[in-house]
Amino acid sequence: MTDSFSPARLSCGNRVLDLSRPHVMGILNVTPDSFSDGGRFAERDAALRHAGAMVAAGATLVDVGGESTRPGARSVSPTEELERVAPIVEAIARELDVVISVDTSTPAVIRECARLGAGLINDVRSLRRDGALDAAADSGLPVCLMHMLGEPGDMQDDPRYADVTAEVGEFLAGRMAACAAAGIPAERIVLDPGFGFAKALEHNLSLFKHMQQLQRFGRPLLVGVSRKSMIGGVLGRGIDERLYGSLALAALAVGKGAQIVRVHDVAETVDVVRMIAAVQAAE
Ligand code: 8Y4
Numbered sequence: 001m002t003d004s005f006s007p008a009r010l011s012c013g014n015r016v017l018d019l020s021r022p023h024v025m026g027i028l029n030v031t032p033d034s035f036s037d038g039g040r041f042a043e044r045d046a047a048l049r050h051a052g053a054m055v056a057a058g059a060t061l062v063d064v065g066g067e068s069t070r071p072g073a074r075s076v077s078p079t080e081e082l083e084r085v086a087p088i089v090e091a092i093a094r095e096l097d098v099v100i101s102v103d104t105s106t107p108a109v110i111r112e113c114a115r116l117g118a119g120l121i122n123d124v125r126s127l128r129r130d131g132a133l134d135a136a137a138d139s140g141l142p143v144c145l146m147h148m149l150g151e152p153g154d155m156q157d158d159p160r161y162a163d164v165t166a167e168v169g170e171f172l173a174g175r176m177a178a179c180a181a182a183g184i185p186a187e188r189i190v191l192d193p194g195f196g197f198a199k200a201l202e203h204n205l206s207l208f209k210h211m212q213q214l215q216r217f218g219r220p221l222l223v224g225v226s227r228k229s230m231i232g233g234v235l236g237r238g239i240d241e242r243l244y245g246s247l248a249l250a251a252l253a254v255g256k257g258a259q260i261v262r263v264h265d266v267a268e269t270v271d272v273v274r275m276i277a278a279v280q281a282a283e
Pocket of ligand 1: 146195224
């Protein structure tokens with residue numbers, strides 16, 4: 001009985017997320033500005049201001065990432081990634097009341113950010129890098145396991161599925177088993193279908209339609225579709241014209257039971273999510 005229900009709470013370090021209502025995770029830009037002679041301080045300041053604005057708009061999580069997952073992006077060394085992310089995690093932990101999610105696959109970054117006050121490890125590689133399972137286990141933090149085949153650089157080279165939702169479910173079950181073996185219990189896991197990762201438009205749409213199948217694991221679902229190419233593919237809109245498409249998918253995801261939506265447009269999405277939550281909470 002309790003198995004088929006998502007738990008009401010997720011413990012995120014020193015904060016607890018109430019999962020009886022949906023949450024908005026704001027995507028934080030951490031773009032290194034090589035032209036600013038203010039250097040690291042200006043970067044950290046801009047990130048902190050952006051995070052503060054998202055929290056004021058109602059984000060209960062912010063996702064901080066120092067490595068681009070875009071196809072063709074230059075790879076970043078662990079030291080470089082840590083130098084970008086750690087000061088920002090530290091500043092947000094000191095200044096803001098929010099769960100800090102760290103978008104990383106790198107064991108050293110997982111360990112250091114946990115020490116600095118992060119509340120969630122968001123790994124698009126689902127802890128498949130050497131040492132990542134142990135680092136996440138030792139952190140004591142929850143982990144978001146996301147479906148992706150291959151690596152960001154090659155993932156869009158002709159992805160094929162017989163049944164995309166079933167295969168995503170099998171993949172996530174395998175990663176949950178790997179986590180269990182490494183000492184990360186199910187209670188610390190969040191699952192993510194991985195929209196836009198190793199999936200053609202038809203796969204993204206079918207996976208979205210059948211996302212509810214992933215509720216069978218009894219774990220909270222995180223969905224990231226904001227401004228993604230599946231919206232561009234359907235609507236024929238450029239990246240700056242995808243707000244309404246993004247809001248439609250955020251609403252539909254929450255309607256299908258997603259507890260966390262990862263978005264760029266926090267204020268707009270918070271209105272959508274709060275409206276749905278009000279209806280869901282009614283008699
Ligand atoms: C515009 C800007 C359009 C960026 C697309 C994008 C997910 C994620 C990403 C996700 C989880 C992205 C780090 C891709 N997507 N983490 N990360 N789930 N858990 N592209 O779907 O936002 S990066």
